[in-house]
Amino acid sequence: MHVTTWTESCVGSGQCALAVPEVFDQDQDEGTVRLLDADPSQALQRRVREAAISCPMQAISVSESR
Amino acid sequence: MTADAIVPHPTVRNCPFDPPAELATYREREQMTRMRYPDGHVGWLVTSHSLARKVLADSRFSARSELKRVPVLRPGADPFFGAPALPGWVLDMDAPEHTRIRRQLAGKFTARRMRNMRPYIEEVIDDLLADMTRAGPPADLIESYSLPLSTHTICELLGVPYAERADFQRDSKVLFSLSSTADEAAAAMDRLYDLVREVAKAGGDGLLRQLSAEGELTEDEITGIGVMMLTGGHGSVSTAIAMGAYALLTHPEQLAKFTTDPALTDNAVDELLRYVTVFHFGVPRAALEDFEFAGHSIRAGEAVTVSLPAANRDPAWFPDSPGELDIERRTSGHLAFGHGIHQCTGQSLVRVQARAALSMLFGHFSQLALAVPTTEITLNTRTSPVYGVLRLPVTWPVPEK
Numbered sequence: 087m088h089v090t091t092w093t094e095s096c097v098g099s100g101q102c103a104l105a106v107p108e109v110f111d112q113d114q115d116e117g118t119v120r121l122l123d124a125d126p127s128q129a130l131q132r133r134v135r136e137a138a139i140s141c142p143m144q145a146i147s148v149s150e151s152r
Numbered sequence: 153m154t155a156d157a158i159v160p161h162p163t164v165r166n167c168p169f170d171p172p173a174e175l176a177t178y179r180e181r182e183q184m185t186r187m188r189y190p191d192g193h194v195g196w197l198v199t200s201h202s203l204a205r206k207v208l209a210d211s212r213f214s215a216r217s218e219l220k221r222v223p224v225l226r227p228g229a230d231p232f233f234g235a236p237a238l239p240g241w242v243l244d245m246d247a248p249e250h251t252r253i254r255r256q257l258a259g260k261f262t263a264r265r266m267r268n269m270r271p272y273i274e275e276v277i278d279d280l281l282a283d284m285t286r287a288g289p290p291a292d293l294i295e296s297y298s299l300p301l302s303t304h305t306i307c308e309l310l311g312v313p314y315a316e317r318a319d320f321q322r323d324s325k326v327l328f329s330l331s332s333t334a335d336e337a338a339a340a341m342d343r344l345y346d347l348v349r350e351v352a353k354a355g356g357d358g359l360l361r362q363l364s365a366e367g368e369l370t371e372d373e374i375t376g377i378g379v380m381m382l383t384g385g386h387g388s389v390s391t392a393i394a395m396g397a398y399a400l401l402t403h404p405e406q407l408a409k410f411t412t413d414p415a416l417t418d419n420a421v422d423e424l425l426r427y428v429t430v431f432h433f434g435v436p437r438a439a440l441e442d443f444e445f446a447g448h449s450i451r452a453g454e455a456v457t458v459s460l461p462a463a464n465r466d467p468a469w470f471p472d473s474p475g476e477l478d479i480e481r482r483t484s485g486h487l488a489f490g491h492g493i494h495q496c497t498g499q500s501l502v503r504v505q506a507r508a509a510l511s512m513l514f515g516h517f518s519q520l521a522l523a524v525p526t527t528e529i530t531l532n533t534r535t536s537p538v539y540g541v542l543r544l545p546v547t548w549p550v551p552e553k
Contacts, residue, residue, distance in 0.1 A: 097493050098258025100266070100500045107263070117258025136484035142495035144209070 087131050088149045089138075091119045095145040102137040102146060109134055110146075119145060158186045158194055161223040161433060161457060163534050168526070168541075169399060169427060170475060171461035175199055179462055183446055187457060190225040195455035196448075197223075197434075201466035201487070203446055204458045208492035212440050213456055215494055217244035219438035221455040226330045226537075228337030233436075240369070240376025243494055250493060256368050257377065257497055260359055266500035269305065273508050276304045281516045289547035290523035294394050298509065302389035305505055309385075310378055311358015312351050320347060324383040330535050341379070348378035381498065388430055389502050391540035393509045396424035398529070398544055400510070401522055403477050410479055411514050420479035421506045426470075426486035427477045429461040432539035435490055463487045523547040 098117025237244035
């Protein structure tokens with residue numbers, strides 16, 4: 087799994103950082119997404135997929151090819 | 153009824169947790185339905201999950217208050233709908249005004265900061281549970297637990313003294329009540345502005361002082377943000393927590409799972425938020441231009457109401473009995489906090505509060521029960537945009553001395 091985030095569309099809702107703090111954090115000033123781990127381990131992948139679905143701005147994309 | 157019938161927003165419920173049955177009927181027929189607003193305007197009611205997400209993510213559907221219409225009769229909204237947004241009220245603004253203000257707020261509401269409030273929240277909860285234990289059963293869970301918790305939390309966050317609660321709790325109720333007159337709501341708003349303006353000036357630390365110190369927003373904007381968060385951040389959160397407890401108490405098999413497996417808590421809270429969806433009259437929007445959307449011709453100026461309860465019960469998104477409470481269900485994508493740029497800024501704080509509130513409540517009172525039959529529990533179906541119990545009398549066994 088490979089994760090991509092689009093900071094410019096992010097509104098900082100923080101759903102991803104609350105759901106998978108191992109993979110997503112937020113900029114402490116602007117609240118926008120900071121990707122900590124673009125290639126999360128198997129154990130985190132289900133939660134990462136859910137975070138991508140939950141993002142209100144669709145600013146997270148997940149590709150399964152890698 | 154034909155497919156072309158124009159319907160009002162339904163409000164009558166047959167079960168405390170199920171949205172009005174008409175919403176499912178409309179959704180099965182079509183994803184959006186022509187709806188007649190209380191002022192006679194004919195707009196749209198969106199009932200499907202996929203279309204709800206599309207509308208709330210589409211900038212052609214404006215959130216500007218001068219264009220929006222109230223889906224159910226609410227005279228108290230008259231001073232604020234059909235008029236430009238009050239300074240700081242981001243939920244009534246589109247980009248770029250919305251973007252400029254939300255950017256100043258998002259960093260203050262990060263998941264990390266909200267998680268860092270957990271020790272404070274737990275301390276408040278410990279005190280409330282000790283008070284309830286001391287006073288003995290029965291207790292109103294709202295008066296004794298969920299309302300003081302949400303009020304303490306929002307006061308701590310904003311820097312508003314807790315001692316002011318009686319006034320702002322009363323004025324918030326007047327502001328949102330469906331039975332308030334325009335004058336009553338406007339006067340309540342004025343009093344709330346006076347309170348928050350004083351707080352923002354007075355010092356102490358909290359979000360309002362921090363925003364003032366940063367100097368990026370005007371004093372009026374900071375006051376507006378404070379009023380919006382103070383009014384929106386205690387009653388609705390308290391109601392959601394109380395409704396969550398009510399749902400668990402009336403679903404014993406779910407409550408048993410909840411109390412035996414702490415790993416379920418986070419998902420259970422999101423399932424409860426989905427299941428009860430307290431913002432029951434939906435999210436208002438208005439079309440900015442003429443365009444084709446989901447097979448319909450939308451005209452500029454038409455009002456659109458996105459029914460969050462209907463979307464959250466849509467079997468197309470929640471395939472396994474969406475009308476049932478299932479704390480192990482996959483809940484991602486639920487719309488209890490809305491969607492798009494206006495999705496609730498405080499949602500992480502709500503989750504942190506609700507998780508602590510429900511797990512600690514049922515952990516402390518392992519045999520908590522309703523103190524009255526469910527038929528005696530009153531729900532505010534038609535009094536407020538926030539749906540829920542007015543009081544939740546609960547009881548618990550007291551060990552004999």
